[in-house]
Amino acid sequence: MTSETVPLNTVPVNTVPVNTVPVNTVPVNTVPLNTVPLNTVPVNTVPYDVEAVRGDFPILTRTVRNGKPLVYLDSGATSQHPTVVLDAEREYYERHNAAAHRGTHLLGEEATEIYEGARAKVAAFLGAASPDEIVFTKSATESTNLVPWQQLALRTGATLRWFKSLPDGRLDVDPSLVTSRTKVVAVTGQSNVTGVIPPVAEIGELAHSVGALFLVDGAQSVPHHPVSVADLDVDFLAFSGHKMLGPLGLGVLYGKYAALDALPPFLTGGSMIEVVRMEETTFLPPPARFEPGVPAVSLAAGLGAAVDYLTALGMENVAAHEESLTAHALDALRAIDGVRILGPDTTKDRGGTVAFEVDGVHAHDVGQVLDELGVAIRTGHHCAWPLHRSLGCQASNRASFYIYNTPSEVDALADGVRYAKQFFKAVLARGDDPPEPPGAGPMKGKDIGPAAQGPEHQPPSSRCRRHYAA
Numbered sequence: 001m002t003s004e005t006v007p008l009n010t011v012p013v014n015t016v017p018v019n020t021v022p023v024n025t026v027p028v029n030t031v032p033l034n035t036v037p038l039n040t041v042p043v044n045t046v047p048y049d050v051e052a053v054r055g056d057f058p059i060l061t062r063t064v065r066n067g068k069p070l071v072y073l074d075s076g077a078t079s080q081h082p083t084v085v086l087d088a089e090r091e092y093y094e095r096h097n098a099a100a101h102r103g104t105h106l107l108g109e110e111a112t113e114i115y116e117g118a119r120a121k122v123a124a125f126l127g128a129a130s131p132d133e134i135v136f137t138k139s140a141t142e143s144t145n146l147v148p149w150q151q152l153a154l155r156t157g158a159t160l161r162w163f164k165s166l167p168d169g170r171l172d173v174d175p176s177l178v179t180s181r182t183k184v185v186a187v188t189g190q191s192n193v194t195g196v197i198p199p200v201a202e203i204g205e206l207a208h209s210v211g212a213l214f215l216v217d218g219a220q221s222v223p224h225h226p227v228s229v230a231d232l233d234v235d236f237l238a239f240s241g242h243k244m245l246g247p248l249g250l251g252v253l254y255g256k257y258a259a260l261d262a263l264p265p266f267l268t269g270g271s272m273i274e275v276v277r278m279e280e281t282t283f284l285p286p287p288a289r290f291e292p293g294v295p296a297v298s299l300a301a302g303l304g305a306a307v308d309y310l311t312a313l314g315m316e317n318v319a320a321h322e323e324s325l326t327a328h329a330l331d332a333l334r335a336i337d338g339v340r341i342l343g344p345d346t347t348k349d350r351g352g353t354v355a356f357e358v359d360g361v362h363a364h365d366v367g368q369v370l371d372e373l374g375v376a377i378r379t380g381h382h383c384a385w386p387l388h389r390s391l392g393c394q395a396s397n398r399a400s401f402y403i404y405n406t407p408s409e410v411d412a413l414a415d416g417v418r419y420a421k422q423f424f425k426a427v428l429a430r431g432d433d434p435p436e437p438p439g440a441g442p443m444k445g446k447d448i449g450p451a452a453q454g455p456e457h458q459p460p461s462s463r464c465r466r467h468y469a470a
């Protein structure tokens with residue numbers, strides 16, 4: 001996807017035949033994006049070309065840890081960025097930078113168009129009824145704080161109840177927990193630990209049957225599979241742009257207009273006021289009510305480009321690609337003695353986040369050995385302590401897949417985990433020589449493992465030996 005043949009400024013986004021136009025040449029910021037009709041972007045029907053996708057991500061060509069190829073399996077934490085997203089931000093600063101919604105000059109107009117265009121794209125991506133239902137925030141964290149629950153319960157004395165998780169990490173949706181006294185029901189769209197995709201629409205029906213508001217945390221679902229706010233009938237949906245190819249620092253809160261309109265502002269300042277007197281101030285309607293200050297237009301430009309990119313790939317295709325990687329990872333990890341997968345061991349109603357424990361080896365040590373091999377995963381409790389407790393686990397390793405990952409990267413993960421196991425077995429045996437590092441997957445034939453590190457590098461052995469010999 002690197003052809004230079006499509007003339008910029010001539011291809012309207014919504015008429016691009018997805019199968020023939022390289023994703024990274026669509027001019028994102030030059031089309032009046034708020035006129036893109038909803039649901040008209042054709043879904044790509046050609047086989048998914050992961051190598052072409054990888055070609056759009058400059059960071060994937062870099063090497064790490066003494067020349068090893070980067071195997072980035074941490075997109076659940078934050079995704080990487082295609083050139084079109086980087087270009088959109090750069091182009092904004094080079095040609096259009098101004099305070100959106102404030103200037104009467106041309107640049108101000110352009111900045112406003114880009115900002116509102118991005119809002120319209122996000123609305124179309126989610127199947128929202130109107131761009132006015134999209135609020136730009138800093139992050140999913142900020143978005144969910146607009147609709148608080150634990151803190152609210154502490155402040156008001158409301159009772160907080162929760163669905164339990166079953167041994168395989170699926171949600172035990174117990175309807176008796178939702179009663180006529182329930183005001184808000186919140187659920188994740190996809191677990192950032194187990195990958196579980198709960199029955200969101202069913203839980204929404206339960207919430208609405210008692211008149212409660214329904215909030216979905218879409219931080220791990222919106223980037224990975226088609227999400228329609230209309231089909232799911234959510235009142236609020238929160239997510240972060242940076243987990244879906246967009247820039248760090250911009251999140252989204254979708255809200256049904258009436259639900260948003262019923263909320264007071266959570267921050268006050270310029271751009272969200274209607275009439276200001278010394279004694280009293282009134283506020284603009286949503287979404288402006290929740291967007292005080294000069295808008296983050298460059299970030300919105302980047303997020304708009306990210307939405308275009310994902311739309312051109314087709315979210316069904318994204319989901320199918322991740323499903324095949326997940327199936328491969330489940331098979332590969334299941335085959336390793338002493339590895340316990342946290343979460344369902346099939347891909348049914350499950351996304352591309354695979355958390356696991358390695359018997360006898362702390363997650364941080366597994367992560368460190370994998371890092372030496374160039375494989376980036378996340379370790380810890382992933383902001384999900386209660387879930388880890390309920391799964392009987394202190395900390396886990398988490399690989400999370402995205403559009404640019406390949407089966408051979410999954411093999412590199414499995415080889416690395418196998419190697420970590422052997423490595424720590426040798427450490428535990430106090431003095432055995434460490435095993436030979438793996439030679440499969442993208443690392444085949446490369447010098448990898450602690451023995452191959454340069455003199456400036458401290459291998460994990462000394463640190464880990466101390467830990468395990470204690």
Ligand SMILES: Cc1ncc(COP(=O)(O)O)c(C=O)c1O
Pocket residue numbers: 076077139140141142188190191192217219220240
């Ligand atoms: C399920 C889920 N919700 C919310 C968040 C918070 O996202 P952010 O840190 O971008 O605010 C995360 C981040 O990892 C997440 O996985």
